[in-house]
Amino acid sequence: MHGTDEHLHFEGEAEKEVEEGHGCPVEGPVTCSFFKNLCDAFGWKLLLLVGLAEITLKGFVAGGGSGGLVGTPIEFLLKEYEVKAADLQVYKSAVLIPWAIKPLFGLIADSMPILGFNRTPYFALNSICGVSALFLIGFFPSLSLPILLLMFFLVFMDIAWSDLLTEAVYSTHLREKPDQGPSLISFIWGGIGIGKLFCISIVGILMEKVGNRAPYLIAAPAAAFTLLITFLNLPEETSRRGRCCKKLGGSEMPLAIVGLVIGLGALSLALLSVFGGNLYTKVICAGILAVVALSLVSAALTPIVAKVNAFFFIQSICSFSISGASFYFFTDGPEAYPDGPHLSKVFYSSAIGFVSTVFSLLGMVIYNRWMQHWRYPFILMMGSLLSCACNLVSCIVFTRTNVRFGISDKFFVLASDAVQMVVMEIAWLPNMLLMSQLCPKGCEATMFALLAGMGNLGANLGNYFGAFLLQLLGVQPTGAAGDEEQFQNLWFAAVVSAIAPCIPLVLVFQLIPNISQKDPIKGSSSPPRAAL
Numbered sequence: 001m002h003g004t005d006e007h008l009h010f011e012g013e014a015e016k017e018v019e020e021g022h023g024c025p026v027e028g029p030v031t032c033s034f035f036k037n038l039c040d041a042f043g044w045k046l047l048l049l050v051g052l053a054e055i056t057l058k059g060f061v062a063g064g065g066s067g068g069l070v071g072t073p074i075e076f077l078l079k080e081y082e083v084k085a086a087d088l089q090v091y092k093s094a095v096l097i098p099w100a101i102k103p104l105f106g107l108i109a110d111s112m113p114i115l116g117f118n119r120t121p122y123f124a125l126n127s128i129c130g131v132s133a134l135f136l137i138g139f140f141p142s143l144s145l146p147i148l149l150l151m152f153f154l155v156f157m158d159i160a161w162s163d164l165l166t167e168a169v170y171s172t173h174l175r176e177k178p179d180q181g182p183s184l185i186s187f188i189w190g191g192i193g194i195g196k197l198f199c200i201s202i203v204g205i206l207m208e209k210v211g212n213r214a215p216y217l218i219a220a221p222a223a224a225f226t227l228l229i230t231f232l233n234l235p236e237e238t239s240r241r242g243r244c245c246k247k248l249g250g251s252e253m254p255l256a257i258v259g260l261v262i263g264l265g266a267l268s269l270a271l272l273s274v275f276g277g278n279l280y281t282k283v284i285c286a287g288i289l290a291v292v293a294l295s296l297v298s299a300a301l302t303p304i305v306a307k308v309n310a311f312f313f314i315q316s317i318c319s320f321s322i323s324g325a326s327f328y329f330f331t332d333g334p335e336a337y338p339d340g341p342h343l344s345k346v347f348y349s350s351a352i353g354f355v356s357t358v359f360s361l362l363g364m365v366i367y368n369r370w371m372q373h374w375r376y377p378f379i380l381m382m383g384s385l386l387s388c389a390c391n392l393v394s395c396i397v398f399t400r401t402n403v404r405f406g407i408s409d410k411f412f413v414l415a416s417d418a419v420q421m422v423v424m425e426i427a428w429l430p431n432m433l434l435m436s437q438l439c440p441k442g443c444e445a446t447m448f449a450l451l452a453g454m455g456n457l458g459a460n461l462g463n464y465f466g467a468f469l470l471q472l473l474g475v476q477p478t479g480a481a482g483d484e485e486q487f488q489n490l491w492f493a494a495v496v497s498a499i500a501p502c503i504p505l506v507l508v509f510q511l512i513p514n515i516s517q518k519d520p521i522k523g524s525s526s527p528p529r530a531a532l
Contacts, residue, residue, distance in 0.1 A: 038183055042173050047187075049234035052226050053123075053166040054188050059195025061219045062159045063353075066096050068199040069206075069215040069222075070134070070155050072349050075327045076212045077137075081145050082478045085324035085486075086467035090282055092324075093463040094273035095152035097266050098160035100457035103449045104263025105161045106168070107256050116239035119165050124230035127223065130158025134220035138213045149274045162226060164449065169235045197357055204350030254300040255450055261296055265289045266457055279471055286464040289457075290317055297454060304513065304521060305438045305447075309454055311504060311511040312431060315384070316458025318500040320466035322493045328477035329398065329487055330413070336483040339400060341409035351410075352417055359418040363425025375516055376430060377508045383427025384502050390420040391498035398491040430517060431455075437521050469493055 039047060062068045074095070078088050098105075114121035133151040136143065143151070174184065206214040229235070269289055273282050294313055298306040328336075330343045371379055393416050396402050402412045435451045470476065473489040513521055 034183065034187075038187060041177050042170075042184065043236075045232070045234045045236055046170060046173055048232070049166060049169060049229055050184075050188055051191065052229055052234075053162045055191035055195050056222055057159055057226055058163050059192035060199045061195075061223050062156075063199050063203075064192055064196045065099060065159070066156070067353065068196065069203055069219040070152075070159075071096075072203050072353070073207055073212045073215050074152060075324075076207060076331075076345065077148070079328070079331070079479045080212065082480055083145075084476045084478055085328055086279055086470045086476060088324035088327070089321060089463045089467040089470075090273050090279065091149055093460040094270040095149055096156055096456075097270040097460060098153065098157040100453050100460055101263040101266050102160055102164045102456075103255070103259030103453045104267070105164050106449050107259050107263070109161075109165060109168075111256075113240065117237050119169065119235045120230045120233055120237050122165060123162060123235075124227060126158040126161045127226045127230075129154045131220050131224045133158075134216045134223060138216035138220060141213060146274055153270065153274070158223065162229075165235075167449075193357070193361070197354065200350055200353040200357060202350075203353075204344075204346035204348070207349065208345045255447065258296045258300045259450055259453070262289075262293045262453070262457065265292060266460075279467060283464050283468045286461045290461050293454065293457060297450070305451075307511040308434060308438060308513075309451055311507060312435075313454050313458045314507075315501050315504045316455055317462050317465065318503055319459065319462045320469050320493075320497045320500050321459075321463045322466055322470060322475075322490070322497050323463070324467065325470050325475045325477060325487070325490055325493065326394075326398075328479055328483060329490060330409075332477065332479060332483050335481050336477075336479055337487065338484065339403075340484075340487075341397070341413070343409070343413070347410065352413065355414050355418050356421045359421040360425045363422035364429065366422065367426050367429045371426065371430075373516055373518060374430075375514055376434060377512050377514050379430050379517070380427070380512060381505055381508060383423065383430070384505055386423045387420070387427055388498050388502050390416065390423050392495065393419075394494050394498075395491045398487070398494055433517055434512075434521075466497065469496060 035047075058065065060068065062070055063072065065071075074092055075088060078091060083091065109118050109122050133154040137148065137151050137155075170184065170188070202218075203215050206218065266289065269282070269285055272285060277285075290313075294310060297309055297313075301309065330341050331345070331348055332340045333342060334340075374382075397409060397412055397416075402409065435448065435455075438447070438451065470493055473493050475486055475490050475493055477483040477486040515521065
């Protein structure tokens with residue numbers, strides 16, 4: 001009887017944990033130990049939250065952030081409007097601005113609770129906006145170009161803001177149970193990778209067989225599942241009706257001011273890009289925003305953090321993207337570019353994307369196996385130089401030299417893209433590690449959001465300057481007949497785009513700490529400056 005009483009008591013406690021959102025609601029041989037341990041450590045509500053916001057929304061719907069069902073068709077839809085290559089880059093950068101203003105989203109959610117809640121209402125509001133935009137894109141092909149771009153912006157605002165709110169929730173759990181941190185992070189990023197592979201495998205087929213808007217009709221119901229986050233209160237948030245707003249102070253204040261100014265500046269640039277202004281005006285505004293953002297962040301952060309941020313920000317800006325022109329080069333039909341590669345939507349969207357994802361995992365393995373002990377300046381230099389070499393190879397296909405040597409476009413594109421993804425992963429991982437180590441205790445989430453936002457902002461601004469480079473060189477294809485003449489200087493644009501990111505390497509030993517990736521960084525534990 002005593003043993004039976006203990007068993008009944010244990011069952012009662014387990015049922016109580018499940019009702020409260022802790023413990024695993026599924027027991028038995030079908031539950032693997034990995035998921036059961038995560039469920040016992042963090043509760044089923046957190047795992048379901050991650051599954052909806054990260055794996056489904058960010059992984060499957062957005063392909064990891066800017067691709068997938070919602071990002072991949074953007075270029076094909078803009079091609080229907082006969083948008084020039086330079087404008088295509090600017091428009092796509094504008095709709096992806098939400099990833100660069102995540103600090104502003106965090107500031108709004110933290111300082112402006114709704115009915116006493118800082119997270120659950122924002123999940124619902126973003127989901128309603130995002131799902132509505134997806135249905136409008138899918139069902140209304142006659143939308144004007146500015147309205148279409150606004151819908152894209154709302155979709156990525158939903159994804160970026162939901163991602164930020166989810167990061168805030170699981171970071172709190174990680175601080176409470178750091179021993180389970182690697183398992184939870186593996187679950188999150190592994191799930192995102194699986195979702196990304198799945199969406200990549202179908203997005204090209206959907207566009208080829210059904211139409212360019214079909215992926216949005218698949219994405220809409222998938223994104224709608226995030227409404228469950230609010231209905232089930234998956235963040236396990238309690239109302240604090242006594243406080244209508246949060247007062248910021250101490251180390252949070254300078255970061256909040258910087259996040260507010262940069263966020264509003266980036267948002268203004270996005271609106272200008274969508275609703276008015278010529279390319280020169282947009283590029284000038286992008287340059288002003290770059291100077292203001294770098295100056296403010298450098299003034300607010302400690303010297304070591306400011307130097308590292310400056311290096312990565314400048315290098316991101318110098319990465320002049322020519323993706324708009326290369327998209328038209330590879331996807332133009334015989335009537336627009338008779339001698340072009342003429343890649344199908346399935347090959348361009350799914351085959352290349354699948355190879356890229358697989359080989360990025362190979363790059364991660366190579367980095368973890370052989371490069372973890374390298375000093376930061378040397379691995380950053382090697383990554384930049386290898387990236388330069390890989391990007392220069394693209395000149396071969398842009399000049400059609402590969403065809404003259406009997407090398408097919410499909411083989412060349414897949415092979416070069418595979419090598420590029422390995423190199424990009426090797427160059428990216430030290431960047432993320434360095435940023436993680438620079439976050440001082442007490443404001444890790446805010447600092448990481450600011451540094452990551454600066455990186456995304458730099459990449460977006462690099463698209464603006466790349467668009468300006470294309471216009472200067474007269475590379476302005478639109479997908480219409482006669483595009484062949486527009487590609488004559490594309491190889492030169494590719495050379496500039498490949499070499500430019502190597503220019504900041506002259507500052508690498510002045511801005512990047514010359515230490516091993518395993519060593520702590522001196523001076524990074526200090527809080528942000530309060531002088532601002």
